[in-house]
Amino acid sequence: MTAPCTASANGLRSTKASGRHRPRPAGLAACLASGLLSVALLMVLSAAAWSADAGRGKALFDQCKRCHQVGDGAEHRIGPQLNDVFGRAAGSLADYRYSQAMKAAGAGGLVWTEATLDAFLSDPVALVPHSRMSFAGMAEADDRAALLAWLGGFSGPRSDLPPAEPTATPEEFGLDPRILAIEGDPEYGAYLAGECITCHRMDGTVKGIPSITGWPLDDFVIALHAYKGGKRVHPVMQMVAGRLSDEEIAALAAHFHRAEDSP
Amino acid sequence: MSKRNGESGLNRRHFLATAAAATTAVSALSAPAVLAQGRPRVVVVGGGAGGATAARYIAKDSKGAVDVTLVEPSRAYYTCFFSNLYIGGFREFASIGHSYGALAANHGINVVHDWAVSIDRDARSVGLAGGGSLAYDRLVLSPGIDFREGSVPGWDLSQQNRMPHAYKAGSQTQLLKAQIEAMPQGGVYCMVAPPNPFRCPPGPYERISMVAHVLKQANPTAKILIVDPKEKFSKQGLFEDGWQRHYPGMIERVGPDFGGDKVEVRPDSLEVVVDGEATKVDVCNVIPAQQAGRVAALAGVTDESGWAPVVPHTMESRADANIHVLGDAALQGDMPKSGFSANSQAKVCAMAVRGALIGSSVFPPRFSNTCWSLIGTDDGVKVGASYEATDEKIAKTDGFISKTGESAELRKATYEESLGWYAAITGDMFS
Ligand SMILES: Cc1cc2nc3c(=O)[nH]c(=O)nc-3n(C[C@H](O)[C@H](O)[C@H](O)COP(=O)(O)OP(=O)(O)OC[C@H]3O[C@@H](n4cnc5c(N)ncnc54)[C@H](O)[C@@H]3O)c2cc1C
Numbered sequence: 001m002t003a004p005c006t007a008s009a010n011g012l013r014s015t016k017a018s019g020r021h022r023p024r025p026a027g028l029a030a031c032l033a034s035g036l037l038s039v040a041l042l043m044v045l046s047a048a049a050w051s052a053d054a055g056r057g058k059a060l061f062d063q064c065k066r067c068h069q070v071g072d073g074a075e076h077r078i079g080p081q082l083n084d085v086f087g088r089a090a091g092s093l094a095d096y097r098y099s100q101a102m103k104a105a106g107a108g109g110l111v112w113t114e115a116t117l118d119a120f121l122s123d124p125v126a127l128v129p130h131s132r133m134s135f136a137g138m139a140e141a142d143d144r145a146a147l148l149a150w151l152g153g154f155s156g157p158r159s160d161l162p163p164a165e166p167t168a169t170p171e172e173f174g175l176d177p178r179i180l181a182i183e184g185d186p187e188y189g190a191y192l193a194g195e196c197i198t199c200h201r202m203d204g205t206v207k208g209i210p211s212i213t214g215w216p217l218d219d220f221v222i223a224l225h226a227y228k229g230g231k232r233v234h235p236v237m238q239m240v241a242g243r244l245s246d247e248e249i250a251a252l253a254a255h256f257h258r259a260e261d262s263p
Numbered sequence: 264m265s266k267r268n269g270e271s272g273l274n275r276r277h278f279l280a281t282a283a284a285a286t287t288a289v290s291a292l293s294a295p296a297v298l299a300q301g302r303p304r305v306v307v308v309g310g311g312a313g314g315a316t317a318a319r320y321i322a323k324d325s326k327g328a329v330d331v332t333l334v335e336p337s338r339a340y341y342t343c344f345f346s347n348l349y350i351g352g353f354r355e356f357a358s359i360g361h362s363y364g365a366l367a368a369n370h371g372i373n374v375v376h377d378w379a380v381s382i383d384r385d386a387r388s389v390g391l392a393g394g395g396s397l398a399y400d401r402l403v404l405s406p407g408i409d410f411r412e413g414s415v416p417g418w419d420l421s422q423q424n425r426m427p428h429a430y431k432a433g434s435q436t437q438l439l440k441a442q443i444e445a446m447p448q449g450g451v452y453c454m455v456a457p458p459n460p461f462r463c464p465p466g467p468y469e470r471i472s473m474v475a476h477v478l479k480q481a482n483p484t485a486k487i488l489i490v491d492p493k494e495k496f497s498k499q500g501l502f503e504d505g506w507q508r509h510y511p512g513m514i515e516r517v518g519p520d521f522g523g524d525k526v527e528v529r530p531d532s533l534e535v536v537v538d539g540e541a542t543k544v545d546v547c548n549v550i551p552a553q554q555a556g557r558v559a560a561l562a563g564v565t566d567e568s569g570w571a572p573v574v575p576h577t578m579e580s581r582a583d584a585n586i587h588v589l590g591d592a593a594l595q596g597d598m599p600k601s602g603f604s605a606n607s608q609a610k611v612c613a614m615a616v617r618g619a620l621i622g623s624s625v626f627p628p629r630f631s632n633t634c635w636s637l638i639g640t641d642d643g644v645k646v647g648a649s650y651e652a653t654d655e656k657i658a659k660t661d662g663f664i665s666k667t668g669e670s671a672e673l674r675k676a677t678y679e680e681s682l683g684w685y686a687a688i689t690g691d692m693f694s
Contacts (some may be wrong), residue, residue, distance in 0.1 A: 191626045194320070194610040198603060199633075199680075201687045208676070209683030210563035236633055236680075239649055242661060243629070 014157070057150020059187045060143055063135070066219075067075050070154045071164035078167065079133060079214050085112050086155035097214045100261045101130040114152070118144050130203055168222040172240030173231045182250040189255025192248055195240070198257075203261045213259045220253035302330045303620040305400040306389050308379045308558055310363060312342075312588030313405030313605035315463035315692040320613035322370040322540030328621045332373040332397055334389065338362060340693075341432040343463065344602045345685055348637060350429075350440045351473030359432065361693045369694065382562035384583055401616050404564070404571070404580075405589040405605065406556025407431070408462050410620055411569065414552035415455055417528040417536075425530040426547040429470075430462065442546045443474055449484040450545035453535050456491040457550045460570075462591045462600045464497035465646070467550055469636040473500065475510040478640055488544065489516040490537055497599075498636060498646055504667040505638030526547075555592035562586060570594035576650035577615035578608050587612045592598055596656025597648075604632045606688055611652075628652045635681035641671070643678030 017134035028192035061070070074081035080096040090110040091102035098106075105128045110116060120127045121144050123137040138144050154161060170177045196212070205211040212220070227241035228249075244252070275554045286497040289419060307318040310333050322331040347355040366372040375397070381390035384528075390394045394636035410428070412419060418426060429439040452474055457469045471487060478485040487510075496502075506514050517523045522538025528549060534541045554569030564571045564580040571588040572581040573595050580586040589612055590605030598604040631649030648662030665677060 024527070187624065188626060191614065191624070192629075195607065195629060195631055197691055198606055198631075198688050199684050201683075201690055203690075206683045206686045208679030208681065209687060235665075236647060239647060239661050239663055240631070243649055 034061060054150050055154070056146045057148075060138070060147040061150065063138070064147075065165055067133075067135075068169065069164040070151065072161040074164035076216075078219050081164070082151060082154060083161070084155045085117070086114070086152055088112055090116075099130060099132040099211075099214075101128050101204055102132070105131075110157055114148055117151075121147070125205055125207065130205070132204045132211040132214065134205045152256050167216075168219055168226075170218075173222055173226045173229065175222060175225050175229075179225065179246050179249075180221055182246055184217070184250030184252065184254030185248070186251065186254040186258060188248070189251035189253070192244075192252050193255050193259075196252070199236075202259060212254050213261065215253070215257060217250075217253045217257055220256060221249055224249045224252070302328065303400045304330045304332070304398060305403065305583045305616060305620070306397050307331065307333045307403040307405065308335075308389065309405040309407060309556065309590075310337070310340055310374070311405060311407055311590065312344075312602035312607070312688075312692065314403065315340070315363075315366065316606045316609035317403050317405065317587075317589060317613050317616075318372050319366055319370055319692065320610055321616055322366075322372050324613065325617050325623070327371060329617065330373070330509050331371075332375055333363070333366065334375045334377055334379050334391065334397070335363065336376060336378045336392075337433075338376055341436065342345055342602065342685075342689065343430070343432045343466070344688075345474045346432040346436045347466065347470045349436060350443070350470065351417050351637065352636065353473075353477045354483045356437060356602050361689055363693070365694050370387075374533045377613070379558050380561070382558070382586075384562065384586070386672060387585060400585070400620060402562075402586045403612060403616070404556075404559055404562060404592060405609070406558045406592055407527060408553040408555065408591045408600075409557050410551040411554050414458075415528055415532065415549050418455075418549045418551060422528075422530040422549075424504045425533070426528060426549045429548060430466075430553075439546070439548060443477055445483065446478070446482055446485055446545045448482055448522075449486075450482070451486045451488055451541075451542070452478070452546045452548070453488040453490065453544040454548045455528065455535070455550060456489055456493065456496070456523075458492045458524075458552050460600065461550070461553045463602075463634070464599050465502075465634055465636045468498065468502045469638075471514060472505065472509075472636070472638045474511055475506065478513065479510055485513070488535075488542070489514065490523050490535060491516055491518050492526070494519060498644060498664065500667055501644045501665055502636075502638065505642060505644075509639040509642070519665070553591075555588075559578060559588060564588060565592075568594060575654075575657045576611075578612040579615070587616065596650075597659040598630060598632055598650055598657050599634065601632055601634050602688065603634065603684075604630070606691060607631055623662075630657055633680055633684070635677065635684065637678060637681070641675040641678055643674055643681055645677055645680070 057132060067076055068082050069075055070082040074083050076096045080093050089106040090112060091098040091106035121138045124131055124133045124135050170180060199209050200212050202213055224244065225242045227237040228244065230238060305321055307314045314333065318331050318333040321329055339362055342359045345354055345359050349356055349359055363374045369373050378392040379389050380392045388398045389402065390396045397675055423435065424438065427435050427439040429435040446452065454467060454471060471489060475487055517537055525538045527536040528547060529536065533547060534543055535547060555565050555571050559565050559571045564582045564586055570593055571592050573579060573588050573593045575595060576580060578587045578589055578593065580588050589608045590601040607630045611630065614625055617623040630650040633645055635643055635645045637643050644662040644665035648659050650657045651660050
C-alpha cells in the first residue's frame with residue numbers, strides 16, 4: 001500500500017492509515033508519484049470498508065454535505081458531485097465550474113486517489129492553494145480514512161447507490177421558498193459586492209475567509225438568510241446580512257454566481 | 264417581489280426610481296452636469312487605502328471611459344494595518360509592502376510618483392513638486408494624516424528618529440522595531456498615545472500588545488508605560504483582559520487623572536515628563552495628535568477641526584463639489600479612521616464620480632468597517648459596524664464587538680479571519 005500524502009508543515013509525516021510508519025515527503029509531486037498505484041488497490045479495499053466503516057464515514061460526510069452531493073442522482077452544488085471521484089483527474093468534470101487553481105492542478109497531473117484525497121482533506125488549500133473549497137481540514141487520519149472508505153463506495157461500477165442527499169434546503173432554515181424565486185439583478189449585485197470583497201477574495205479561499213464565487217443561487221440565498229435570521233451565528237456575517245433586503249440578497253447571489261476568478 | 268420566471272422582474276431602473284425618491288439628497292443621482300470634452304479626467308492624490316481603491320474602482324468599472332491619474336510619492340506602499348504584527352514578529356516586513364504596477368498594467372491608471380503641492384480649484388489643476396500640473400474634472404484626495412505641531416511639547420518631526428511615531432508605516436516601523444529589540448534587559452518602552460480623533464482607534468493598544476509579546480520572550484523584566492490623554496480607549500476591556508492573561512505586571516497606563524494629558528518629552532535625554540515628573544526611558548514611541556494630510560488644507564477643504572467635512576452620500580467636500588475626500592482625512596461622522604473604512608468610502612466615491620462624469624448607475628451608498636486586533640499568539644479580537652448616509656453624517660446603524668472569555672478556538676478563528684481580510688483588501692487596492 002502506498003503512504004498517504006500529507007500536507008503537514010514539516011513536509012514529512014507517517015500515518016496509521018498507511019499501515020507502515022515510513023516518512024514520506026508531502027506535496028503534489030509525492031502525491032502524484034504514489035497516486036496511480038493506489039487507484040487499483042482502493043477498488044479492492046473499498047468493498048470491504050464500505051460495509052465495516054460505513055456508518056462512521058457517512059456521519060463524517062455531514063461535514064461535506066452542505067456543499068457536495070454523492071449517490072444516486074447527485075448534482076453539482078457549491079462543490080462538484082462526488083460519485084466516481086476516485087481515479088478522476090482533479091477539476092475534470094466538464095459541467096462544473098472549478099477554480100483556475102483546481103483546473104491547473106488537474107492539468108498538472110493531480111488525480112484523486114486515497115492518498116491525494118487524504119492530503120486534500122487534511123488541508124485543502126495547502127494541497128491546492130486558492131482552491132475554492134472552504135473547508136478547514138479534517139485533522140484526524142482515522143476520520144479521513146473512514147470517510148474515504150465510505151466515499152470509495154460511490155466510485156466504480158455499482159447499481160445500488162443510495163439516493164443523494166440535498167445540500168441546504170429552505171425548510172432547514174425556516175425560509176419561505178418564495179424568497180428563492182426572486183430574480184436578482186447582477187449589476188446591482190456587482191455594486192453591493194464591493195462590500196463583500198474587502199474580505200472575500202474572488203480567486204478562491206484564503207485562510208480564514210471562505211470563497212463565495214460560483215455558488216448555486218439557492219445555496220447562496222439560503223446561507224445569507226441563515227445569517228440574517230440568526231440560524232447561522234457569526235457576528236460579521238450576521239451584521240452584513242442583517243441589512244440586506246430579499247432583493248439585495250438575490251442580486252448578490254446572481255453576481256457571485258456568474259463572477260469569474262480574479263484576485 | 265418578483266419571481267424568477269414571472270413577468271414583472273424587479274429591475275434596476277425601477278429600483279433606482281424608488282431609491283431616488285427616497286433619497287432626493289443624493290446629488291450624483293441628478294443628471295450629470297456638464298460633461299467634459301473628451302474623456303473626463305480624474306486625479307487621485309494619495310495611493311493608500313482610500314486613494315488606491317478609488318483609482319482602481321473608477322478605472323476598472325468605467326472600462327477606459329474615464330482617464331485616471333494617481334499621484335503618490337512612494338513606489339512601495341507599506342500598510343499601517345498589520346505593521347504592528349510586523350513589530351510583534353508575526354509578519355515579515357516585505358509582506359506588508361505593495362507596489363502600484365498592477366494598477367497601471369491591469370486598469371490603465373496613470374501612476375505618477377510625485378507629491379501634490381498645490382491645488383488650484385478655479386482652474387481645476389493639481390501642481391506637482393517635480394514641476395508641471397495635472398488638470399481634473401474631479402479630484403479625489405486621500406492623503407491620510409499629518410501630525411499637529413506642538414501637540415506633544417518637546418517633540419517635532421525632526422525628532423522622529425530619536426522618538427519614532429511609526430504611525431505612517433515604512434522605515435519608521437522598522438526603526439521602532441529595532442529600538443525595541445535593542446532595549447537593555449529590564450528597560451522601559453514608553454508610548455505617548457494620541458488624543459481623539461486619530462487613525463485606527465485600537466492601533467496604539469494593539470501595538471502595546473505586540474511590543475509586550477516581543478519583550479516577554481526577549482526581555483521579560485522590561486516594562487511598558489503608556490501615557491494617555493484619553494479616559495477610555497477602543498476595545499479597552501478586551502485589551503486589558505488580554506494583557507492580564509498574557510503579560511501580567513508588564514504594562515502600566517497613566518490616564519488623564521494622573522497627568523496623562525500633561526506630557527512633555529525630552530528627545531536628547533530620552534525623558535518623558537508627566538505632570539512635571541521626569542522619567543528616563545529606553546524607547547519612546549510618540550504618537551502625536553493628528554489632522555488631515557496637509558494637501559487637504561492646501562486645497563482649502565478642511566475646517567477649524569483640521570479635517571475635511573464631506574457629503575456622506577458621495578464623499579464630496581462640503582467646500583467644493585469637484586473634490587472628494589476619503590479615508591482618515593475626511594470628517595464624515597461615525598466611521599473610525601481605518602483602512603477598511605477608507606476602502607469602503609472609496610467605493611461609494613468611485614460610484615458617485617462615475618455617475619457624475621459618465622452617467623453610470625448610482626445606487627444608495629452603504630458603508631461598513633471591521634477592525635481586527637491581535638493581543639497575543641492566536642488571540643484575535645474584532646469590532647465592527649455598518650453605516651448609512653444621512654444628510655448630516657455617516658451614521659452607525661449596527662455593530663458588534665468580541666467578548667472577554669471567548670474560547671481559544673474562536674480567538675484563533677478571529678485571528679485567521681484577519682489574515683484572510685488582509686489578503687482580500689490589499690488585493691482590492693492593488694491588483
Ligand atoms: C499602527 C496602525 C495599525 C493599523 N491597523 C489597522 C487595521 O488593522 N485595520 C484597518 O482597517 N486600519 C488600520 N489602520 C489604519 C489605516 O492604516 C488608515 O486608516 C488608512 O491607511 C487610511 O487610508 P487613507 O487613504 O486615508 O490614508 P493612507 O493609507 O495613509 O494613504 C495616504 C497616502 O497619501 C500619500 N500622500 C500624502 N500626501 C500626499 C501628497 N501631497 N501628494 C501625493 N500623495 C500624498 C501618502 O504617501 C500615502 O501613501 C492602522 C493604522 C496604524 C497606524
